[in-house]
Amino acid sequence: MLDQMHVTGLKGVGDKQAEKLAKLGLHVVQDLLFHLPHRYQDKTKITPLDQAIIGQEVLIEAQIKNQRLTQGRRPTLLVELEDSTGQSLALRFFHFQPTQVRKFKRGDSVRAFGELRTGLNGLEIVHPHYSVFSFDPPPLDNTLTPVYPTTEGLGQASLVKLIKQAIALLKQYPLAEGLNQAWLQNWQLPPINQALITLHQPQPSDDLGQIQRFEHPAQARLIVEELITQQLALQLMRQQQVQRLAPALAISRTAKTLLASLPFSLTSAQQRVWQEIVNDLKQTQPMQRLVQGDVGSGKTIIAALAALQAADMDYQVAIMAPTEILAEQHRNHFAEWLAPLNIEMAWLNGRLKAAEKREMLAKIASGEAKIAVGTHALFQDSVEFNRLGLVIIDEQHRFGVHQRLTLNQKAQSDQIKNFAPHQLTMTATPIPRTLAMTAYGDLDISVIDELPPGRLPVDTAVLGNQKRQEVMAHLYHACKEGVQAYWVCPLIDESELLDAQAAQTTFDEFNQLWPDMRVGLVHGRLKAAEKELIMQQFKAHQIDLLVATTVIEVGVNVPNASLMIIENAERLGLSQLHQLRGRVGRGAKKSHCVLLYQAPLSATAKARLQIMRQTNDGFVIAEEDLRIRGPGEVLGTRQTGGISLRIADIQRDEAWIEPAQQAAAQMLNQAKLPSKGTTGLVALLQQRWIGEKVEYKHA
Known part of the structure; x- marks a missing residue:
């Protein structure tokens, strides 16, 4: 009943108030019950x-x-x-x-x-x-005072009154229990209704300290139910994918030709991952595989081999990257590898001229272009594929679920019902196991955990900004001896709000101090052709120093570059620092990275810079990044349109993830799953925790 009763049924809630509640995701009375306090105030005792x-x-x-x-x-x-x-x-x-x-x-x-x-x-x-x-x-007061998340125009007092009404209704119309009684007894957790009342109205007999530390059984009860619901959703996504049809792609002769022509051999880790992909693509159910590999581990060649396997069977491949620079790098790599094999490519980004865009769209629609590389432009309605069989998404955590869904829909076939393309996603951001289990449980995961032979670790130094002039002078002399370097700044122009050196200012400084130095400037506002020209000049060693914003974070590969300076490093996250440092150390030269910081440093910034100095291991850095920043920021926009956890916290509640995964599998094994949805407890939990957010299940 409470899952159907709209909030306008409560005293004092009209249409305007309902609109404000909707901003918090509160539509029905049940939503108010699950809108838990984010903290409590202790007014039970006076402190001298x-x-x-x-x-x-x-x-x-x-x-x-x-x-x-x-x-x-x-x-x-x-x-x-x-x-x-x-x-x-x-x-x-x-x-x-x-x-x-x-x-x-x-x-x-x-x-x-x-x-x-x-x-x-x-x-x-x-x-x-x-x-x-x-x-x-x-x-x-004889109990803790709850403090709820609010929104503009909706004060704490108003929300408290509404939640009191919701609790009164709950006592009249209890919610159905969503979890197996045996599990609750085994885990020593209270029923759902008792847990909700305890958390909204804790009593003196409750352990108030436990509640404040988020260790109370009532909190654990809701955490477990939410995690089980999330795992159910991920496992249902997998079941739905298995029921869809994808083209069976046999091993490609052209892929073997490309392998034989490469000036290097695949590492054993690359060979293992490639074999996993080959086995997936042979199946008539869509591959859903995430390949993670540290910076420089060689994911792009694996993507090219997979693309050839589809192209050889007369299917098209969409390759999508989040930034123009990364998309251009993919286009250049694929052109270098595929042009000798007579594989036609198309290129789409937001800056193409109208005539160029029409030409590319026509090539894709006719099927002439077997490979389409691009940015978000690939999502546009005007892009029609002729026979899309494989989608490759790089740095996929930067894309939302809706965007993945859009690409899948572009592959719908009139000839084959329930058709879906194979999907290969890649990331250079190693994903901690805990995060992978919760955010990527619908995907098979492959790890390229080996760097190509001869790659030397990058030495990292951390210096205060007072050493900036010394670093500039050292860099100038190094460049005169043949070294190529990057100088990364967080901003394009000067800002009065942020005490950060701008890329333009640094570029001008080098030109004024050392006119004989060949300096290039790259940032997000440059036209694509300008960026590409500068990157090509840098790669050809016609530029000694590339001053850039963080647009060069991923994808840039210049083996001769062996020195990286990151200014205002305290402003960047661990993952971003690691990605930037990964632009050097790609050739035979010993490489160095200098992290310049502006004092004073926060405790978090000190911890980040210390970790960067201590290790080059991307997995260690990823674990620390998760610990410092939390899963929301590490995931980026990946869960937009999907499940964003309301109560559970991936780090704090790590111990519950595996039991939740097992419980979800058990529920699905016991449930009968009709073609149009689930029944019983599975449906109850989905409605309670996900509500209308079910579109993601098809992504």
């Missing part, structure tokens, strides 16, 4: 000021000694207090009414709650929740 910790929220009780208005750019109300320990505290109000000033009478007492800070004149709380009393103090 001599025991209070700066930076923490505290409830204090003290006597008013004085109140005054301070004059500045705007008046400020200061209420000076002293508690029973003799310690002083000021309550500071920047926004107040004249009547409020008169409330604070000398000799009365105040009970105030807020974050304790250090002000100009000692301890203070800014804009506290407070009550003033003369004799009898108000009663203390």
